Amino acid sequence: MEIKPVQAKTLLATHTKPDSWFGCKYNMNLYRGCQHKCIYCDTRSECYQIENFEKEILYKENAIELLKDELPRKRVKGTICFGSMNDEYMPIEKDLRLTRQALEVIVQHRFPVHMMTKSDLILRDLDLLKKISSIYVAATFTITASDDELSKKVEPGAPPSSARFEAIKKLSDQGIYTGITMMPILPFIEDTDENITSLIEKAHESGAKYILAWFGLTMRDRQRTHFYKKLDELFPGMKTKYRKAFGENYECNSTRIAELQSLFESLCLKYGIETKMKFYEPEKPAKQLDLLQS
Numbered sequence: 001m002e003i004k005p006v007q008a009k010t011l012l013a014t015h016t017k018p019d020s021w022f023g024c025k026y027n028m029n030l031y032r033g034c035q036h037k038c039i040y041c042d043t044r045s046e047c048y049q050i051e052n053f054e055k056e057i058l059y060k061e062n063a064i065e066l067l068k069d070e071l072p073r074k075r076v077k078g079t080i081c082f083g084s085m086n087d088e089y090m091p092i093e094k095d096l097r098l099t100r101q102a103l104e105v106i107v108q109h110r111f112p113v114h115m116m117t118k119s120d121l122i123l124r125d126l127d128l129l130k131k132i133s134s135i136y137v138a139a140t141f142t143i144t145a146s147d148d149e150l151s152k153k154v155e156p157g158a159p160p161s162s163a164r165f166e167a168i169k170k171l172s173d174q175g176i177y178t179g180i181t182m183m184p185i186l187p188f189i190e191d192t193d194e195n196i197t198s199l200i201e202k203a204h205e206s207g208a209k210y211i212l213a214w215f216g217l218t219m220r221d222r223q224r225t226h227f228y229k230k231l232d233e234l235f236p237g238m239k240t241k242y243r244k245a246f247g248e249n250y251e252c253n254s255t256r257i258a259e260l261q262s263l264f265e266s267l268c269l270k271y272g273i274e275t276k277m278k279f280y281e282p283e284k285p286a287k288q289l290d291l292l293q294s
């Protein structure tokens with residue numbers, strides 16, 4: 001895989017209001033492409049215009065300069081999310097350290113952050129996350145398969161699920177607000193009671209505070225083509241099942257979605273795990289507080 005530098009024009013994308021799943025006000029992509037190579041990754045879709053997803057990773061050489069310039073000019077304090085179309089802790093981050101440098105800038109400017117990753121490399125930056133946690137930090141790990149062998153099949157470039165659970169435990173023990181996104185859950189492969197129960201039990205044992213779940217996946221254009229190619233290699237016969245169940249649908253819910261949702265809710269209730277995450281709440285300006293109190 002080729003690793004190439006690029007010069008970006010801007011870095012921080014702004015949402016008019018924070019999104020309802022993850023609470024992101026700003027999004028930051030330090031990389032283009034992803035070494036984790038999840039077989040279901042939607043970033044392969046044509047709308048993202050990443051032509052060589054399987055062959056090259058681009059890193060934004062001037063990202064930290066841009067962040068130093070853009071962040072102090074943001075008037076609204078809102079959560080900065082990492083890793084929407086790549087994983088900010090993919091293996092090349094070990095050498096390039098762009099994520100770490102970005103966190104150093106964020107520490108200085110006291111912005112809240114939400115890290116979303118599949119990698120235990122996040123532990124390297126625990127010192128910075130602890131500093132930011134006085135404002136707000138959330139660390140969310142995507143985990144879709146309880147079994148390491150299955151996670152290695154569907155997310156071949158990422159650390160196995162067990163390493164992710166261990167990282168959750170370490171972060172959680174250090175007081176970092178940590179949870180899981182359990183999505184996508186691949187129909188006919190991961191949508192079993194055993195997998196979902198085991199994921200929730202391990203989340204509980206690791207100290208995860210929340211789980212965001214959706215039992216299905218999306219498929220479109222060249223992402224669907226790639227996913228089906230991988231199904232043929234890894235799960236012979238599965239493609240036929242998918243074609244029959246979903247045709248050309250974009251949203252492909254598990255055929256067991258209602259049962260799984262009910263199982264998920266009852267287990268989360270049992271273990272005291274939230275099914276929505278808490279977002280950053282800006283401090284109320286002193287003037288407003290005065291008015292409310294008068």
Ligand code: SF4
Nearest residue numbers: 034036037038041086
């Ligand atoms: S970690 Fe995320 S961005 Fe990277 S390949 Fe997997 S799904 Fe795609």
